[in-house]
Structures are given as C-alpha cells and as structure tokens.
Amino acid sequence: MVNAGDAPPILDFSAFYSGDAHAKQKLVDDVRNCCLHNGFFQITGHPVPSELQRRIMHWNKKFFNLSLEEKMKMDKGTSNSWNRGYELLKSQILEEGTLPELKEGYYIGDEIPKTHPYFINKKLNSGPNMWPSASVLPGVEDFKATAMAYYHQVVALAKDILKVLALTLDLEESWFDEFTTGAIATMRLLHYPTQPADSPEKLTRGIGAHTDFGTITLLLQDTVPGLQVYDYATKEWLDVAPTEGAFVVNLGNLMMRWSNDKYVSNLHRVINVSGRERYSIPVFFSGNPDFVVECLPNCRKEGEVPKYGPITAEQAVLGGYADSYGRAERFKKDAEGKGKEGQGVVAGVGVAAT
Ligand SMILES: O=C(O)CCC(=O)C(=O)O
Numbered sequence: 001m002v003n004a005g006d007a008p009p010i011l012d013f014s015a016f017y018s019g020d021a022h023a024k025q026k027l028v029d030d031v032r033n034c035c036l037h038n039g040f041f042q043i044t045g046h047p048v049p050s051e052l053q054r055r056i057m058h059w060n061k062k063f064f065n066l067s068l069e070e071k072m073k074m075d076k077g078t079s080n081s082w083n084r085g086y087e088l089l090k091s092q093i094l095e096e097g098t099l100p101e102l103k104e105g106y107y108i109g110d111e112i113p114k115t116h117p118y119f120i121n122k123k124l125n126s127g128p129n130m131w132p133s134a135s136v137l138p139g140v141e142d143f144k145a146t147a148m149a150y151y152h153q154v155v156a157l158a159k160d161i162l163k164v165l166a167l168t169l170d171l172e173e174s175w176f177d178e179f180t181t182g183a184i185a186t187m188r189l190l191h192y193p194t195q196p197a198d199s200p201e202k203l204t205r206g207i208g209a210h211t212d213f214g215t216i217t218l219l220l221q222d223t224v225p226g227l228q229v230y231d232y233a234t235k236e237w238l239d240v241a242p243t244e245g246a247f248v249v250n251l252g253n254l255m256m257r258w259s260n261d262k263y264v265s266n267l268h269r270v271i272n273v274s275g276r277e278r279y280s281i282p283v284f285f286s287g288n289p290d291f292v293v294e295c296l297p298n299c300r301k302e303g304e305v306p307k308y309g310p311i312t313a314e315q316a317v318l319g320g321y322a323d324s325y326g327r328a329e330r331f332k333k334d335a336e337g338k339g340k341e342g343q344g345v346v347a348g349v350g351v352a353a354t
C-alpha cells in the first residue's frame with residue numbers, strides 16, 4: 001500500500017519478465033496502487049544496462065560543458081522547427097509566478113529523416129536530431145550511438161510498463177500495442193546549475209511545479225537530489241531520492257485523461273539547493289500521434305458518460321506546450337518593461353511539460 005506522505009516506492013520490475021505469476025501479480029497490484037495514489041513510482045530490475053545509463057549520463061555532462069556559443073548553434077528555437085536541440089537556461093516557466101527556470105536542456109528523439117511521413121506531415125517533434133560536430137565535441141559518434149541506444153532501450157521499457165498498466169486495468173497485456181506502434185517519444189538531457197546563494201528562495205526553481213503532458217515519463221537521475229512530488233493529502237513536497245540504476249516512472253496528462261481521471265498525473269518540481277550541479281534525463285513517451293484516445297475500458301461505471309471526448313495523442317500532447325513557453329516569453333517582456341527581473345509571487349501551478 002502507498003499511503004499519504006509516502007515517497008514513491010521502489011518496485012522490482014524484474015517480476016514482469018520472471019515467469020513467476022505470483023510476483024508479477026504483486027507488481028501489477030503495486031503499480032495500480034501508485035497510479036491511483038500519485039502516479040509516481042521507481043523501478044529497478046529493468047533490462048536497461050547500468051553501463052548504458054552511466055554512459056549517457058557521462059555524455060550529458062560533456063554536452064553541457066560545451067561553450068554557450070556552440071550550444072546555441074543547435075538552438076531548438078531557431079535552428080529547426082521540430083523541437084530538437086539545445087534549450088537555453090531560463091527558457092521555461094512551468095509554475096506561474098516563479099522565475100525563469102534554472103535549467104538548460106537538449107532534446108533528442110528518434111532519428112527521423114526528412115523523407116519520413118512523420119517529417120513530411122509535421123508530426124509532433126519529428127525530424128533529424130541536431131548533433132554537435134566532431135571538431136566541437138570529440139567522440140561525438142559515441143555520443144550519438146550511446147544516445148540512440150539508450151533512447152531505444154528506454155522506449156522499449158516504456159512499452160513493457162504500458163503492458164503492466166494494461167494489466168492494472170484488467171485488460172489484455174497487449175491492449176496498448178496499437179498505440180505503441182509508431183510511437184513518438186522525446187528525450188531531454190537536463191542540467192540544473194547550482195542555485196546562486198542570493199537567488200530568492202521562494203521563487204527559484206530548477207523546474208517549476210508541473211505535470212507532464214504525455215502518457216508516461218521515464219526519468220534517470222544522477223546522484224544529486226532535487227526532484228519532489230506533491231502530496232495532496234499532507235500538502236507536502238516529497239523527495240524522490242536518487243536511486244542507483246532506477247528509473248522514476250510517472251503518468252502524464254494523456255494517461256490521466258484516457259483513464260477518465262482514475263489514474264493520476266501528479267505535480268512535481270525540481271529545486272536544486274544541493275550546492276552541486278544536477279543532471280537528469282527524462283524520456284517522455286507520447287505514443288502514436290494519430291491514435292485516438294477515448295476513455296479506457298474499466299475506467300467508468302456502467303452507463304456513466306466519459307469526462308472527456310476523443311482526441312488524438314498528438315493533439316493531447318500539443319495542448320500544453322504553448323502555455324509554458326508563452327509564460328517565459330511574457331515574463332521576459334514584463335521584466336524588460338519594468339527594467340528588472342524577479343517580479344511576481346508564487347500563484348498557482350502550471351500544467352505543462354514536454
Ligand atoms: O529533472 C527532473 O528530475 C525532472 C524533470 C521533469 O520533471 C521534466 O522534465 O518534466
């Protein structure tokens with residue numbers, strides 16, 4: 001059981017592959033409890049090799065060590081229109097009323113050539129990745145190979161987690177297979193610099209309180225803490241402790257909507273007061289962009305009308321994008337107008353992410 005005030009539990013996902021029906025059922029029951037509670041859990045015992053996790057984290061750090069000038073050549077705002085590449089520090093405000101976020105990012109996805117129907121039809125985040133050149137980042141070929149191997153393994157794991165989610169709803173394990181075929185997922189390398197000592201404590205965020213847009217998110221943290229999940233019952237922020245080799249799994253807004261709000265896409269945030277640089281890597285699994293999401297079976301009572309109408313996965317995910325970036329733009333304009341940074345009070349929370 002997960003109770004109010006409990007941090008997300010660490011579940012051993014090897015039960016899914018073990019052939020031990022009892023252990024597998026226990027895993028399904030534990031995952032269901034988490035989905036009903038706050039939509040967060042951690043998993044160990046998954047098939048993604050720890051060596052691959054270490055290598056991608058190593059490249060994460062090396063990437064952000066590049067000069068700002070080099071990173072800006074891959075700027076995701078100006079170098080392409082399909083949301084790949086570098087995102088400058090302070091580009092987002094996910095929590096209304098807080099300061100632009102102390103994080104920089106780098107977006108990677110499936111390597112989609114310009115001849116691919118997803119590129120031609122401008123599907124969500126679809127196109128070629130933006131990589132640094134070898135003269136700028138020696139060993140970049142290894143970075144690419146590591147990033148893509150990692151990406152594909154995590155996407156495969158996301159599909160296995162969706163099999164478990166199907167079982168939590170008493171559906172066939174294969175229930176999400178059509179949705180996961182041709183799925184889009186986006187990974188972002190993240191770097192949270194140390195928070196300057198003089199930054200206003202109440203307004204400073206690595207990433208402001210938000211919920212994720214997609215279906216599920218699989219997050220790798222390094223050893224530096226900072227991620228917190230909101231607990232509505234106790235009105236407290238719970239630390240999600242970095243656990244070696246583990247993925248933090250959380251449900252996104254698409255899954256909450258799909259389940260008729262039975263399952264929870266929960267608020268979370270990062271505040272890096274550790275005095276150390278923090279690195280993390282979320283992979284946001286959106287699903288097949290054209291799949292029509294409509295109240296899942298076993299998520300409403302007989303005869304009850306679903307809360308939400310049908311929507312494609314792509315539309316559901318796109319819905320939140322504009323909000324968070326628009327907010328950062330408005331903030332900058334406002335600050336320029338007032339001639340200084342740091343106006344505003346913490347008011348409400350954003351429903352946004354990637
Ligand atoms: O860096 C983290 O620990 C969390 C990142 C996150 O919540 C996000 O990118 O949506």
Ligand SMILES: [Fe+2]
Nearest residue numbers: 211212268353
């Ligand atoms: Fe998030």
